Amino acid sequence: MRAKLRWVDPMLPLFMAVLQVTTTWGAQWNQPDRVQVDAVGVALLVAGPLALAVRRHHPVLTLIATLAVTFVFIARGHAYGPIFFSPVIAFYNAVVLGHRRVVWAFSAAAYVFFVVYTTWLAPVPSPGLWHMFAIAAVIGVILALGEFVRARRERLAEHERVVQEEARRQASDERLTMAQELHDVLAHNISLIHVQASTALHLIDDQPEQARTALTTIKQASKDVLTEMRSVLSVLRDGAPRSPTAGMERLEELIERSGLPVTRRVTGQVRALPPGVDRAGYRIVQEALTNVTRHAPGSTAAVLLEYGPRELLIRVTDSGGGPPGESLGGGNGIPGMRERAAALGGSLTAERHGQGFRVEARLPIPEIPEGRE
Template identity: 55%
Template sequence: MRMKSGYTPYLALIVAIVQVGLSPGAEYGQESFREPLTPLAYGLLLVGPAMLAVFRKLPLISSFITFAVTYVYVWQGYPYGPIFLAPIVVLFLLIMNGRRLAAWILAGVTLAVFLVYAGLGTYQGGPWLYHALAISAFILVFMVAAELLRILRERRAQQSRAVQEETRRQASEERLIMAQELHDVLAHNISLIHVQASTALHLIDDHPEQARTALATIKLASKEVLGEMRSVLNVLRDGAPRSPTAGLDRLDELAERSGVDVTIKHAGSRPLPRPVERAAYRIVQESLTNAARHAPGSRVSVRLEYGADELCIQISDTGATSPAVHAEVGSGNGIPGMRERASALGGSLVAGPSGHGFQVSARLPLPEENS
């Protein structure tokens, strides 16, 4: 991961102020064994910060010059102290920008330079061994700390990317679910509208009252499809509240406007996970749509059995008692769509003729009630 280096000019200014401003103070405690600051010393103090200003464009060259200037400053005998800030910042920037090899090479060379400098007897600030151990420990601790910080930043970046990827994946899955919901809503209600419109046209001359009932069903179905479309589309708007999708509590309403005689039975009762309840509703909805489309006048029985580990759904019709005047409608994707819904939850669905009619049986797995 690369560190943003747009702040290096400001960083260079801060380092320049610190090195030039504090070095005279550091000089007072080292008069006995270090040389006083001269114009050359102040010039050397400014070279490191100047290299930080161009670090973004010339990272390696500016780093090498910064360390070379530091070596010259030390070998000239000028006071220790703020001069080391520029190379410390350079090492940190190199590591955080992914140039770890260059950083470790410069750290190793710096350690060697200081050990040779002390070994030649030029260093007069204390015992050579103490000096060697102190500079070695400082360089090692600093490099390890910088590496740990780099690792921490990379892990946080990976976690952030993982969260973003998971968010995109969930958004994609949500869009697929909404697309499937919208497809089912449209397919069911448009089929119902077509069925009732065909019935109304067939009965309007001889049985106008029955035609009126069919037209009333068309009105309700069109109102519902508009409402559900609005609910789904609202989810696509940023910040829009998520409206609940149709659930099993609306089966009676679904049965009333299905166009066939429906009996609903519940064997047991328990709270259901939202995906299971939605799938169960859509399976019943599609089955009633198929019954109204292909078996007008039939009686349909819907049975929901709540087991310990699965929900069993059975929808059976007794067969058509009048011609299907709307048989040309439909894409033939109803049963495969129901199977896909059941399979997506780890369940199964079987559909086929049963006696004179048709039967759909689905099993949807449920979690344990105490989980």
């Protein structure tokens, strides 16, 4: 399309100039009462098309120039017909480019000129009302076509803008999801590494075997965090292979790696979860256990998964065996969990529970199919 426009823009004025000059000679044979074209007439026939060369950058100026040339040509008594080609193109171009009020004003002026000239000034007056109606109809068709094309272009431009805006919004949502994934991965594994490193340093002299276990956990945690970071960041490279996203099927591995004494209980009918719920459930448990490791070291934790008819209940409770847990207003962990739940149409609460802390999330899941209860 752009290649075509590069040819059309410079060639159209030349083509219209040749067309108007050559076809005007033929029009004179059918209008013997009109003045024959002389050198000035030929110059006018060429001037109008040449003004079209700047029609895209100066549409109003082009319209004024073509109309002025046409008015002078007709007033000199030359033949009707081909001289109108240039102002027709100028009218259409100006409407399409959005100069509607100016175009309608000049359309009215052109109509008045032609009616006055053909009715009272022409050597041979034209027939009355029918001729006036024909002039108005031609001008109306030109303007209507221009308005239609302009409106269609505006709709296409608006549609493209909406598509681009939606693409930007989706990209922003993807970046936010990646940030949440990276936060959860880093927070959990770095906290685990910190706790296990502290344990190893404390036991390395007196209980080297337990220190070895802590160091093994650190090694595995560092490997896991690198693996999960590659999985999250691989979406930045087109065609990059992605590892399976962490989900509820890896919950047992997560609990074992946390280094906490955790009891896990599952009730209800276990069934496949939507990908978003599966990933969010895993991350919520991960963040809750990270908070226990960070703020209540030495405490015990209980993880409850309850598969209800329409929702999955996730409850993580710690005994508060260490310093007080994270407050509701501090850090990004709890707000991040709450945002995950809300994005799926669920809810999450985090509050004191006895001496400890409890995180409870309710995520919507598909209903149990009939006949499978």
